[in-house]
Amino acid sequence: MLWFKKKESTAPRVLPDHIAIIMDGNGRWAKKRSLPRSAGHAAGANTFKTIARYCNKIGLPYLTVYAFSTENWKRPPEEVEGIMNLLRDYLKDAENFKDENIKVHFIGDLSPLAEDIQALIKKDEEASKDATGLTLNIALNYGGRDEIVHAVRRMISEGLSPEEVTEQAISDRLYTAGMPDPDFIIRPSGEYRLSNYLIWQSAYAEYWFSDVLWPDFTPRHLDQAIEEYSHRNRRFGGV
Ligand code: FPP
Numbered sequence: 001m002l003w004f005k006k007k008e009s010t011a012p013r014v015l016p017d018h019i020a021i022i023m024d025g026n027g028r029w030a031k032k033r034s035l036p037r038s039a040g041h042a043a044g045a046n047t048f049k050t051i052a053r054y055c056n057k058i059g060l061p062y063l064t065v066y067a068f069s070t071e072n073w074k075r076p077p078e079e080v081e082g083i084m085n086l087l088r089d090y091l092k093d094a095e096n097f098k099d100e101n102i103k104v105h106f107i108g109d110l111s112p113l114a115e116d117i118q119a120l121i122k123k124d125e126e127a128s129k130d131a132t133g134l135t136l137n138i139a140l141n142y143g144g145r146d147e148i149v150h151a152v153r154r155m156i157s158e159g160l161s162p163e164e165v166t167e168q169a170i171s172d173r174l175y176t177a178g179m180p181d182p183d184f185i186i187r188p189s190g191e192y193r194l195s196n197y198l199i200w201q202s203a204y205a206e207y208w209f210s211d212v213l214w215p216d217f218t219p220r221h222l223d224q225a226i227e228e229y230s231h232r233n234r235r236f237g238g239v
Contacts, residue, residue, distance in 0.1 A: 013230040018062035019055065020182035020198055020205070023048060025189030025213030032213075038082040043215035045086040054219040056102050056134035062179055063136050064107070066197050070143030084117060087140070091120035094127055101133035107175035108142030109150070135179065144199030147174055176201055184229050188212045188221070206232045 023044055030040030048065060055063045068083055097104045106121050113121075151173035155165055171177065181201040185194070190211040194202065208225040210217075 013227055015058065015060060015226060016182075016184040016206075016229055017180045018064065018182040019060060019184045019186060020064040020066075020202070021051070022066045022185070022187040022191075022195060022197055023214045024187060024191055026215060028189065029213040029215040037079055040215060041079075041083050041086055045090065047215050047217050049090070050219065051217065051222060052097075052102065052134065052136050053100060054222060055136075056100055060134055062182075063134055064139060064176070064182060064198065065137070066139045066142065066195075068108075068140050068142070069196060070109070070141055070146050071196070073141075084114065088117060088120065091117070091124050094124050097124070097128050097131065097136060101131045102128060103131035103133070103135045104128045105135060105137050106140050107137050107147075108140045109146060110141060112141060137176065137179075139197070142175070142197075144194075144196045148200055170200065174200060181205070184208065184225070186210075186222075186225055188214050188217050204236050 026040035026044040027037045028040070029043060030037050033039070048067075052063060052065075067087065072083070073080060104124050106125065110118055110121060148170070151170050154173045155169060160169060176198070181203070182198055182205050184207075185198070185202055185205045186208045187193075188210045190209070192209055198205075206229055208228060210221060210225075212221055
């Protein structure tokens with residue numbers, strides 16, 4: 001845990017080590033404005049950039065965002081392509097994280113993604129690998145169950161004995177290996193589900209839900225969430 005004091009606030013608050021966000025509500029945001037769903041995702045991508053920068057500014061060590069799930073392929077092809085294009089734009093604009101000392105890292109099964117996206121991901125991960133600010137994980141073609149299946153397959157192919165299959169052995173083979181588990185999960189848009197997101201890692205996480213739709217989510221909402229997190233009493237099964 002880190003203690004931090006923001007310039008504009010007086011009370012010290014507890015900053016989580018790792019915040020994970022489900023960026024939900026883009027479609028509803030667009031519908032409310034009679035816009036195509038793609039406009040909602042574009043607005044959501046802008047919010048994502050603002051929030052990632054803000055997390056870096058306040059000294060958060062890890063942020064993980066859910067950009068595309070293993071289930072999202074079921075959406076209409078033009079919607080999937082729209083989200084992929086937003087990712088392309090973001091990845092091409094590598095300054096987004098390089099100049100800001102943000103280390104970008106992708107989690108999920110990247111193998112079915114278009115080759116140019118895979119190449120851009122490699123390039124940007126490499127370019128930002130020495131950054132010392134925020135570690136920004138972008139979950140892409142990510143599913144929590146799928147991730148656990150991958151980890152189990154790896155243990156089997158590495159020939160681990162039953163005794164060697166431990167919680168740590170599984171954690172070490174997840175996409176988030178070596179990172180602290182998320183201690184705070186944020187889901188806007190009035191849904192109260194985990195949706196297969198970081199299901200192993202979030203065993204002891206605190207949750208924060210809000211009716212605000214993701215494109216309307218601002219740093220002030222994040223401040224509010226962190227403020228509430230500060231007052232939670234985390235016992236990890238103890239007393
Ligand atoms: C869920 O809202 C959102 C998604 C499935 C896509 C999230 C993607 C982005 C915010 C853009 C990603 C871009 C970058 C650069 C990381 P929804 O469509 O399910 O909304 P709804 O529930 O209101 O329909």
